[in-house]
Amino acid sequence: MFQKKILQRKAVLPKHLMVKRYLRRLQSYICHTTPAKLFNLLSITIETGLRREVVRGYPFIAQIEPTNICQLQCPSCPTGQGINPDPSGKMPLATFFKIIDELKDYLYEILLYGFGEPMLLKDIYSMIGYAAKNNIRTVISTNLCHLQQGDVERLVDSGLELLVVSLDGITQSTYQKYRVRGDVEAVKRNIEAIMRRKRELGRRDPAIQLQFIVMDHNRHEVPGAIEYSRSSGVEEFILKEVGPRYIPRLGADGSEKEQAQKLKVELNICPKLWYEAYIGWNGVVRPCCLTFDGSLGNINSENFDKIWNNERYTASRRIFRRNPVEAPAFPVPCFGCHLLSQWMDPLGKDR
Ligand SMILES: C[S@@+](CC[C@H](N)C(=O)[O-])C[C@H]1O[C@@H](n2cnc3c(N)ncnc32)[C@H](O)[C@@H]1O
Ligand code: SF4
Numbered sequence: 001m002f003q004k005k006i007l008q009r010k011a012v013l014p015k016h017l018m019v020k021r022y023l024r025r026l027q028s029y030i031c032h033t034t035p036a037k038l039f040n041l042l043s044i045t046i047e048t049g050l051r052r053e054v055v056r057g058y059p060f061i062a063q064i065e066p067t068n069i070c071q072l073q074c075p076s077c078p079t080g081q082g083i084n085p086d087p088s089g090k091m092p093l094a095t096f097f098k099i100i101d102e103l104k105d106y107l108y109e110i111l112l113y114g115f116g117e118p119m120l121l122k123d124i125y126s127m128i129g130y131a132a133k134n135n136i137r138t139v140i141s142t143n144l145c146h147l148q149q150g151d152v153e154r155l156v157d158s159g160l161e162l163l164v165v166s167l168d169g170i171t172q173s174t175y176q177k178y179r180v181r182g183d184v185e186a187v188k189r190n191i192e193a194i195m196r197r198k199r200e201l202g203r204r205d206p207a208i209q210l211q212f213i214v215m216d217h218n219r220h221e222v223p224g225a226i227e228y229s230r231s232s233g234v235e236e237f238i239l240k241e242v243g244p245r246y247i248p249r250l251g252a253d254g255s256e257k258e259q260a261q262k263l264k265v266e267l268n269i270c271p272k273l274w275y276e277a278y279i280g281w282n283g284v285v286r287p288c289c290l291t292f293d294g295s296l297g298n299i300n301s302e303n304f305d306k307i308w309n310n311e312r313y314t315a316s317r318r319i320f321r322r323n324p325v326e327a328p329a330f331p332v333p334c335f336g337c338h339l340l341s342q343w344m345d346p347l348g349k350d351r
Pocket of ligand 2: 079
C-alpha cells in the first residue's frame with residue numbers, strides 16, 4: 001500500500017522539479033556551512049547513531065513558531081479547529097533574538113512557522129533578516145491569503161530562501177473545503193506578484209514551493225495544480241500526505257501505553273530528538289510540532305543548553321534505546337506519539 005502511494009506520487013510529480021528541490025537545499029546548506037556547524041553536524045549524527053541520551057552536539061534545524069494565530073479554520077489543524085491547547089500569542093522579537101544568539105553556531109536552517117499564520121506577524125521580516133544576518137537559511141510555510149501593501153517587496157528583500165505556499169486546490173469550491181475562509185484567487189495573485197517582483201529585480205530568492213495536501217475532495221485537481229505551478233513559474237511543487245490529527249497521548253490511566261510500545265518498534269528512532277527542536281511563540285521547547293502535551297523547558301527562563309540535556313529531554317531519548325525500556329516514570333511528550341500508528345481523515349472520518 002505504501003509502495004503503491006510512492007508509485008502514484010512518482011507518476012504525477014515532475015521528476016526534474018524534485019531533483020532541483022534537493023539540489024537547492026544542499027547548495028544552501030553548503031553556502032551556510034562553517035567549520036563549527038560542520039563539526040556539530042557530524043557530532044550529533046554520530047550521537048544519534050549511538051542513541052546517546054546526553055549529547056554534546058546541538059540541533060542543526062530549529063522550528064520556531066512566530067505566532068499561533070490564524071485567520072483560517074482548516075479542519076485538521078489544532079489552531080483552525082480552535083483546540084490548540086496553547087494560549088494564543090505572538091513571539092516577542094527579544095525571544096527570537098535570544099534563540100538565534102544561542103544557537104547560531106549550530107543552525108543551518110530555521111523553519112519559521114508553527115501552528116499559526118506567520119505572515120500575520122509584522123515582526124516576521126525582522127526575524128528573517130536577523131536569521132539571514134547570522135548565516136541561517138529560513139523557510140516559511142504560509143496560506144498566503146493575506147498580504148499587506150508593501151509585503152511583496154519586503155518579502156523579496158528579506159533574505160527568505162524558501163516560501164512554502166499551502167495550495168490544496170485551484171478552484172475556490174475545492175480549496176475552501178480544507179482552507180476554510182481562504183481565498184484561492186488572492187493566493188494566486190500573491191504568488192504571481194512575488195514572482196513578478198523577483199523577475200524585476202533578477203532575484204532567485206525566495207524560491208516558492210507550492211504544497212498540495214492530497215485529500216479525497218481535491219485529488220482531481222492535482223493535474224491542474226501541477227499545470228498552475230508550471231505556468232506561474234514557481235520553483236517547486238510537492239504533494240503532501242495528510243498528517244496526523246492532534247490527539248492527546250498517554251492517557252492518565254496509561255491507556256495508550258501499548259500503542260506507544262508498538263510505535264517504538266515501528267519508528268525505531270525519531271531523529272528529531274537529536275537534530276531538531278521546536279520552540280513555540282511563548283518560548284516552550286518541544287521535540288516537534290506534534291507534541292503539545294508537555295514542555296521540555298522554556299527558552300525565556302533558561303538557556304537552551306540547559307534544556308537540551310535536562311531530565312525530560314534525556315528521558316525522551318531513552319525511549320528510543322535499542323534495548324526495550326520501561327515507560328518513563330513521568331510523562332514525556334514523545335511517549336505515545338501516534339506519528340505512524342494513527343492517521344485520520346482531515347475532514348472527520350478515521351481511515
Ligand atoms: C499548521 S501550518 C502553519 C503554516 C501556515 N498557516 C500554513 O498553513 O501553511 C504548518 C504546515 O502544516 C500543513 N498542514 C496543515 N494541515 C495539514 C494536514 N492535515 N496534514 C498535513 N499537513 C498539514 C500546512 O500546509 C503547513 O505547511
Ligand atoms: S492556514 Fe495553517 S495555521 Fe491556519 S488553520 Fe490552516 S493549517 Fe492551521
